[in-house]
Amino acid sequence: MTSKAAASEVEYSILEFSDLNGWEQDDHAAALGVFLNTCQDMDDADWRALCALAGDQTDAKAFFELFFRPVLIEDGDDALFTGYFEPELDGDLYPSTRFRYPLYRMPPEARAARQWLTRREIETGEVMQGRGLEIAWVDDPVELFFLQIQGSGRIRLPDGRHIRVGYAGANGHEYRSIGVELVRRGIYKAHQVSAQVIKNWVRRNPFEGSELLHHNPSYVFFRKVTNVSPEDGPRGAMNRSITALRSIAVDKRFVPLGAPVWIEKGGAAPMRRLMIAQDTGSAIKGAQRADIYFGTGDAAGRAAGRLRDPGRILVLMPIQRAYAMLPVDAY
Known part of the structure; x- marks a missing residue:
């Protein structure tokens, strides 16, 4: 049975598990294992109670x-x-002629401000100079830009060691998609745009490419991550390692962090x-918006960069909490 209620232009529909396409065929045990990685960190008592039960399930x-x-949560x-x-x-x-593009720690004045300097001002000005805020230097400004979009990554050092970096904060400016901007300029059609296409265009057009990157005023600062083993995934927003093809990024205004989410993704690879x-x-903005984590490295990057698909997202909520989302007259 499906029930609906509208509140502040957001609609909630409670469905049955039989309404979920492919539910019977999934590996639910794999999902439960990932749920257990973070459910103990959820704030509310009903979630923590379910987390305690989850550990004993066969x-x-x-x-x-x-x-x-x-x-099903819909915002239009x-x-x-x-x-x-x-x-x-x-x-x-250390910087060199090859490695000359820095990853920065977040300066205190940026953390204290609701909105700080733009990407252009940070990268072309002197505000960051001589303060010891650099974590490392890399050899490719385009890859650094996409590292900021991803929010975490690994730096491979010349001696073969790695350091891992994670999201530490941003400058408070709204994210602007440079892919959308390339479409707006008529350089590509929407279906042609991918991360690799953008990277190739910026490298072929160094001056225009630099200007394109500055079209996005949002700038991300990093922190060095030392307590995650190389075998584990990077830390997500819950400060726990995330899992390839079982962890997603969501808009937490609509989806509680730690919640199970059933996805029905369409496209060429459903x-x-x-x-x-x-x-x-x-x-990631909106009730029906999700970013799927594909893993580490180039192959994961190619798979992730091609993805831009429609579908449906349903949040699995504790029973009482699910029905509490509906007004009384919706029953």
Whole structure:
């Protein structure tokens, strides 16, 4: 049975598990394992109670069906799936003629401000100079730009060691898509744009490419991550490692971090599976918006960069919490 309620232009629909396309075929145990990675960090008592129960389950599918209900949350925008990954860049701990593009820690004045300097002002001005805020230097400004979009990554040092960096904050300016800007300028059609296409265009057009990167005023600062092993995924917004093809980034105004989320992604490679909302992103805005984590490295990057698909997103909410989202007259 489906129930609907509208509040502040947001619609909530409670569905049955039989309404979920592909639910029977998924690996629910894999999803439960990822859920257990972060559910103990959720704030509310009902989530923590379910987390305690989850650790004793031998039938993951039955656990989700018994204690949750799928909720479709709609805000008027179409569903959109994109992908992200953990980039791996070549860099060094010291600047050189090759490694001359710095990754910065967040300066205190940026953290204190609601909105600080723009990307152009940070990269072309002197405000960051001589302050020891550099974590590392890399050899490619385009890869650094996309590292900021991803929010975390690894730097491969000349001696073969790696350092991992994570999101530390941003300058407070709204994210602007440079892919959308290339379409607006008539350089590409929307269906032609991918991360690799953008990178190639910027490298072929150095001056115009630099200006294109500055079209996005948002700028991300990093922190060095020392407590995550190389075998684990990067830390997401819940400060726990995320899992390839089981973790997604969501808009936490609509989806609680740590919640199970059923995705029905269309496109050339349909995906039907239970994911866990363990991350956020500055470009992830809306109730039907999700960014799928694909893993680390170039292959994951190619898969993530091609993804821009429609579909449907349903949040698995604890039963009482699901029905509490509806007004009384919706029953």
